[in-house]
Amino acid sequence: MSAELLFRDDLVKRLRDVVRAAVLTGAGASQESGVRTFRDAQVGLWAQFRPEDLATPEAFARNPKRVWDWYAERRRLLQDVEPNPAHWALAEMERRIPHFTLITQNIDGLHQRAGSVHVVELHGNLHRVRCSVCGRYAERWDETEETPPRCVACGGMLRPDVVWFGEFLPRLEWERARSAAETCQVFFSIGTSGVVEPAASLPFIAKRQGALIVEINLEATPLTPSADYSLRGKAGEILPALVRAVWGGEG
Ligand code: BJW
Ligand code: ZN
Numbered sequence: 001m002s003a004e005l006l007f008r009d010d011l012v013k014r015l016r017d018v019v020r021a022a023v024l025t026g027a028g029a030s031q032e033s034g035v036r037t038f039r040d041a042q043v044g045l046w047a048q049f050r051p052e053d054l055a056t057p058e059a060f061a062r063n064p065k066r067v068w069d070w071y072a073e074r075r076r077l078l079q080d081v082e083p084n085p086a087h088w089a090l091a092e093m094e095r096r097i098p099h100f101t102l103i104t105q106n107i108d109g110l111h112q113r114a115g116s117v118h119v120v121e122l123h124g125n126l127h128r129v130r131c132s133v134c135g136r137y138a139e140r141w142d143e144t145e146e147t148p149p150r151c152v153a154c155g156g157m158l159r160p161d162v163v164w165f166g167e168f169l170p171r172l173e174w175e176r177a178r179s180a181a182e183t184c185q186v187f188f189s190i191g192t193s194g195v196v197e198p199a200a201s202l203p204f205i206a207k208r209q210g211a212l213i214v215e216i217n218l219e220a221t222p223l224t225p226s227a228d229y230s231l232r233g234k235a236g237e238i239l240p241a242l243v244r245a246v247w248g249g250e251g
Contacts, residue, residue, distance in 0.1 A: 007245055011229050014212060015186065015246045020099040022180035023090060024202050028191020028217060030110055032084040032236035035077075037191075055164045060132070064157055068148040071160045075126055078108055086190070087114035089239035094118065096247050101180035105192060105199050107162050120176045122169055122199055124162035131156045169198065181205040186212040191235045194221040203227075 027037035038051055053059055060067045091114045094100040102119050104111055107126040111119050130137045133156025141149050141158055148157045163169055177199075181187060187206035194200045203223050207213050215227040216238050224230050231238050 007231075007242060008229070011214070012242075012245045015242075018097055018186050020184045021093070021097045021186045021188070022101045022103060022177075022184040022202075022206060022211075023093075023188040023190060024177075024192060024199060025090070025102070025104045025106060025111070025190045026192025026194075026199075027106060029086050029090075029104070029235050030081075030084070030106055030108055031191065032086060032234060033081045033108075033110060035081055035106075035108055035110075052165060055162075056166060057164050058166075060159060060164070064159075065147045068159070071126060071162075072143075078126065081108070081110070083110045083114035084236045085240045086235035087111055087116070089243045090190075091115035092243050092247075093239075096243075099184075101176065101184070103177045103180065103199075103202065105196070107160075120173050120180070122163070122173055122177060124160070124170070126160060126162065128161035129158045130161045132159045133157070137161060174198070177202060178205060181211075182209055184211050186214060188214045188216065189221075189223055189227070190216045190239070192217070192221070194223045 027035070031037050054067055054070050087110050090102060090111065094102065094116055100118060102111055102116050104119060104121055105123050107121070107124050109125055109127055128137060128139050129141055131151035131154060134151060134154040136151055136153050138158070143149060148159065150156065151158055181202045182205060184206055187203050189203045192199070194203075200222070203213055204226065207226055212229075213223070213227045214229045214231065215221065215223055216231045216233070216235050218233065220230070
């Protein structure tokens with residue numbers, strides 16, 4: 001399949017001279033690595049729970065062990081997972097576009113593993129925990145008989161350093177994401193259902209200040225009617241082809 005045939009000529013031309021770009025990725029960007037998207041993450045042991053019943057502070061307060069075990073299982077599954085061509089292509093775009101901000105809702109760290117440098121993690125990172133009482137962060141902790149393990153400083157329960165429903169996003173990350181949306185010439189929305197706020201508002205912020213909106217998704221989302229280009233298909237196929245069409249080389 002020729003990359004040039006895939007895209008309307010004007011998109012390729014408009015991307016060639018872009019200096020400031022922002023990208024928002026969601027679970028669909030990691031799907032081809034074998035990471036389940038958030039809304040089909042409930043299988044096996046977890047099939048009886050909706051994500052909304054696990055990814056909340058209330059769920060953790062009610063049953064901390066169940067929530068900790070769900071994240072521990074997802075962490076374990078990630079051990080066998082590698083970045084996919086969508087991650088590699090985004091790392092390549094960062095090398096081509098002078099001011100490039102990659103905003104991700106994913107907590108899997110796969111963008112960084114593919115070589116992306118300027119990554120804004122809006123919803124935290126699965127490989128970090130923090131104390132639910134004193135807020136102390138840790139990237140290493142001992143799995144003890146007690147689940148969740150306890151904070152070495154204050155004895156409070158550790159929790160994953162991720163953002164649950166009803167919690168505020170990390171302030172600095174949100175400021176960086178908003179500022180990138182407010183100043184970019186092109187905004188890419190990739191593999192996100194676009195229903196979880198405030199991340200879902202970022203492409204609309206970009207649109208209001210005149211940025212070109214490019215969406216890549218398997219299906220239509222609430223953003224689709226507002227997108228200048230809606231590319232329907234797998235991010236791991238479309239992104240490398242787009243990089244090849246715009247900048248040439250391997251993509
Ligand atoms: C492919 C593909 C392939 C598949 N190629 N595509 C305003 C209005 C209404 C509600 C709210 C509002 N403001 C706030 C809220 C409440 C809430 C919210 O948004 N609720 C909505 C559900 C209605 N938001 C919050 O609570 C946020 N906090 C907040 O706003 O603070 C202020 C506040 C505080 C107190 C009170 C009130 C306000 C926090 C949101 C935190 C979200 N956290 C999660 C969990 C993170 C940890 C974890 O992973 O466990 O983040 S929820 C979950 O959804 C996760 C994801 O990052 C996020 C987004 O999901 P994503 O990435 O879009 O995945 P999917 O699965 O939904 O979609 C995948 C897409 O990929 C699909 O479209 C596929 O088609 C596509 N795809 N394969 C291309 N190969
Ligand atoms: Zn503590």
